[in-house]
Every structure is written in C-alpha cells, then in structure tokens.
Amino acid sequence: MLFQPVICIGTDVRTVFSGPSANALFKATKFGEVSLPNPILVHCKKSGKQFYAIIHLVTGSLIIDFEPVMPNETPKIDVGSLQSYKYAGKAIARLQSxxxxxxxxxxxxxxxxxxxxxxxxxxxxxxxxxxxxxxxxxxxxxxxxxxxxxxxxxx
Incomplete structure (x- = not known):
C-alpha cells in the first residue's frame, strides 16, 4: 500500500481541519511573530483526531508541524507551557538569524x-x-x- 500524504504544499487547511481549527491557523499566520500563538490545538475533519499545530517561519517560508495528541492525553494549552514555548521560539529565531x-x-x-x-x-x-x-x-x-x-x- 502506497502512503498518500493528507496535506501537501498548497493544501487548503479548511479541507483537512474543522472550521474553528482552520480559523485559528489562519489567525496565527497573521501575527507579526508567527511563533507567538504556538502551539494551536486543531481537530481533523475526517478522523476527529486532535493535533498540536506549531508554526515556524524558516527562510521566508511558513512551516507548520503537526504533533498528534496522544489518545490517553487530555489536550490542553496552559499559559505556562505557552509562555515557555514563546521564549524558546524567540531564542531559536535569534539563533537562526x-x-x-x-x-x-x-x-x-x-x-x-x-x-x-x-x-x-x-x-x-x-x-x-x-x-x-x-x-x-x-x-x-x-x-x-x-x-x-x-x-x-x-x-
């Protein structure tokens, strides 16, 4: 069986993720510093599975990593981890620059x-x-x- 990716370059996220999830991704890409709203909890339309979307800007290209929420994990985005991620994201951006x-x-x-x-x-x-x-x-x-x-x- 040949693996077929669900998301490819140019895929409209509205075809893959629920309306609120797609809207959250669109809003996040409008931030001046795209890493600030990370991670974003998104829901897949077809499977109903949840993912953490993590947005990066690398050499002028927008990259979104999707990490699955584990089945036994209660998905949450707490302020402490969000703040830590923001700080780490800024440090990584400084190193990349x-x-x-x-x-x-x-x-x-x-x-x-x-x-x-x-x-x-x-x-x-x-x-x-x-x-x-x-x-x-x-x-x-x-x-x-x-x-x-x-x-x-x-x-």
Whole structure:
C-alpha cells in the first residue's frame, strides 16, 4: 500500500481541519511573530483526531508541524507551557538569524539564550579536543559559580 500524504504544499487547511481549527491557523499566520500563538490545538475533519499545530517561519517560508495528541492525553494549552514555548521560539529565531561561519558567535549566543531561558546562575559551552579534554569557549554567570548550572558542548 502506497502512503498518500493528507496535506501537501498548497493544501487548503479548511479541507483537512474543522472550521474553528482552520480559523485559528489562519489567525496565527497573521501575527507579526508567527511563533507567538504556538502551539494551536486543531481537530481533523475526517478522523476527529486532535493535533498540536506549531508554526515556524524558516527562510521566508511558513512551516507548520503537526504533533498528534496522544489518545490517553487530555489536550490542553496552559499559559505556562505557552509562555515557555514563546521564549524558546524567540531564542531559536535569534539563533537562526545569526550569520553563518562563526562558531564562537554561535556559542556566545547559545550560552546567552540558555542563560535567559533557564535562569541558571552559570551556563558554559565547551569545545572538546581530539584527546577528549575540553575548554570553555563561552560562559555567562550571575555571580560566583554555584549550582544549578548547565554545560553545552560545541564540536
């Protein structure tokens, strides 16, 4: 049996999702920052199944990821998780907007973003050498080193 995708480029979401779900997707694409309303709970017309729609803007193209709501899961979009996703989405957008070619700048930015997202007192990025010893290539701290902290690896 050959797999036939339900949604292809150019598919009108109104043919796949219920009216309120399609409207929610249309409204979300009108936001200046498309990742802000993520995730959006949508209902499939044909199967009745629910999905979380997550909208991204990647190099000028609108991408929507659909993650199924598990059958034993009560679908909910709580304010805390929505806020966390917004912060993570903004961090990802900043990382994607960096010019290519500078691992140092990438590590500096990654350390800053993780620091802001987590609130940890210390975040470091290490570069590991062939002999498996590591050196700190980027770090940020609120004050003297105390826990909790997180380490990122840059290869």
């Amino acid at each position: 960096l010019p290519s070619g500078s691992v140092e700048r990438l590590c500096d930015t990654m350390v800053q973003e993780v620091f802001e997202l987590t609130g940890y007192e210390l975040v470091m990025a290490y570069k590991f050498h062939d002999d498996e010893h590591g050196e700190v290539v980027a770090e940020i701290t609120k004050r003297a080193r105390t826990i909790p902290w997180v380490t990122l690896s840059c290869y």
